Amino acid sequence: MGKLQLHHYLPAKRLREQLLSVAPLLPVGMVLAVRGEDRYLGGWGERAELLTTDDRSTLELPLTLEGIPIGRLVWHTPLEQTELIEQWARHLVTVCQGLMEVEHARRAVTSEALESFREIALLERASSVLNRSLRPREVGDALLGELTSRARTIRWGAVFLYNVDPGNYSLLNIFGEDAEPLFLAFADTPLFKGYVEGQITGILNDTRSHPLHTGGETLFRAILGLPLEAHNERVAILFLAADHVDAFVSADLKRTTALTSMAATALRNAQMFEAETQMFRAFISMMASAIDAKSPYTAGHCRRVPEIARMLTRAACESTDPPFQDFSFSEDDWETLEIATYLHDCGKVVTPEWVVDKPTKLSTNFDRIDMVELRILLMMAQEELAILKGQTGVAEVAQQKPFMDDLKFLKECNLGKEFISAENEARLRTLATFTWRDAKGEEQPLLTAEELTNLLIRRGTLNAQERQIIEDHVVHTINMLNSIPFPPRLRNVVEYAGGHHECMNGKGYPNRLTDTTLSVPARIVAIADIFEALTAPDRPYRLPYTLSKTLDIMFRMSKEGHIDPELFGLFLRSGIYQRYADHYLKPSQIDAVDIRPYLLTPLD
């Protein structure tokens, strides 16, 4: 409660009523005035407002509240009826005191109600402010902000987070000039220890007088410290400090207590949310590592694609070019992109690795070319035996079956580096008709029907069935991600991750999306995926591409409507390819690149 002021307890209107009922009975010439400490409240007679006690002919009586004088009744009279007049004055004082007491009681109730209003408002505001965020730092900032914005005496403030495991405290938020070094120094003092261990709680209005004060210099002359506890567990500790003694009053403690108990719960929730988020991230990271570890040839793919996607997204955010001027990314969007890029290939966990990495046409779990080789060797041995037995002429053998030459041809076809021409197809079909004799003496074909089909693959090493298995990995990715109940803020994870094999022209898989249905982030992931795959230094089926060759292939893909030409242009202009190459590619891959022919619009 502030200073008691008479005008608050003796309303002008009430005083006027009293004066009007009493004063007419007073002697003529009488002047009286009621004064508070700093103002005139009302009076009777000529120039009553100027009446002071300096004059010898004036008398006065105090007006008291709770025994404290807060004003006076002053009167002046030229007549001799002093005793009678004093009686009237005493009567007036009694009436005024009565009015003041009633008013005092009324005001006390009103004050109490106002305090409740203030408290309700504070709690309402605090609960919305403190629960607005699920990030511990923001919760701490909200707490300090709410406390320091309404109390002028607080010069510094800090929230120290309690770390359960080592059992120590770390600075989470600070307020005030030089707060960080001041609080870090304070954290080493016995006073801090006293607060932390509960020997001191609440207000310490003169730090130097406390027994735990060791005499060191501190600017904190008064401290208000409160632990933040949720479910009886320490979460953090709050300190407010002032540079003069007696800075804190009980209302500060009351307010701070109400806020800290609410902040403790909010902070606890934020910590739990953070822990869950970290666990989820670790899980995603583990998943990415697992996919990468499944095949030594794609090691790092799931870790590098996020890097490229992040770089390209940042470039899109910063670009003021028309296609990207409205493109922006929120914190939730960044998290969505991170999860999506880490998990874009998660479907590969169900794809057999011998298909993913199929290095040659005859590979299953192993390369069957070795079996073919064995069969040929067997055939040669069987022929030799036949010659020795005199069943076949030597010249005949040399003409019909140049075994070693055939083996070389088969091995080359197996690598899948070149197209199978009509001529080579005919030769493969002929070779398939050759036979050898098994242990039972029965004739077996040199190539089984399935082996022939594989060797006839026109391009690459995958047959139609295997290609389908590969393409299915995206379907698995989508199904797997759809089974995760992502919160609304992360609802786009599936779209970003599942679209990395879609094309602008609608010829991609699995959903044949088009430039009207593919989001910008999904297109970004597709470009990141292709760039990483092409530059990957260690694919079983080919040597690593150089940077220039990679960009050349991607330019073709851009022209053919495979990838987004605008994003590809941004990828080139921003120099992301170069920064990535310098960091991740082998020196032998990094060659000179001229991007000018690839750009739709010339460089500035």
Added chain:
Amino acid sequence: MFKVVIVDDEVHIRALLEQTMEELEEEFEFEILTAANGGDGLAAIQREHPRLVFLDVMMPVMNGYDVCAAVRADSSLDETKVVMLTAKGQETDRQRGMSVGVNHFITKPFDPDEIVNLAREILGS
């Protein structure tokens, strides 16, 4: 000297507002007048030309909307700012309040600090 008029049929709200406004006594010179119904309130406003009016919604004789509409119809009261006190959860009242020219809204139970800040802003402008 500024005039401030409080129009509310609930005596405790009038008392609470009056006492809250005391916090501004040292910054501004003003006098507070109170009225317990819309009719008396409008008469006080028209007589005193206050700078600031706290106006309840549901009141005998004349409700807050009608008082405000009458104030706004009087061009000599253009300087008068009207702060309407609405009940919590009655945010629809605001639509109607805005249509009759209310300047600010405060929800009951009000935050005393909010009243002080708002009054300071109005009296100081």
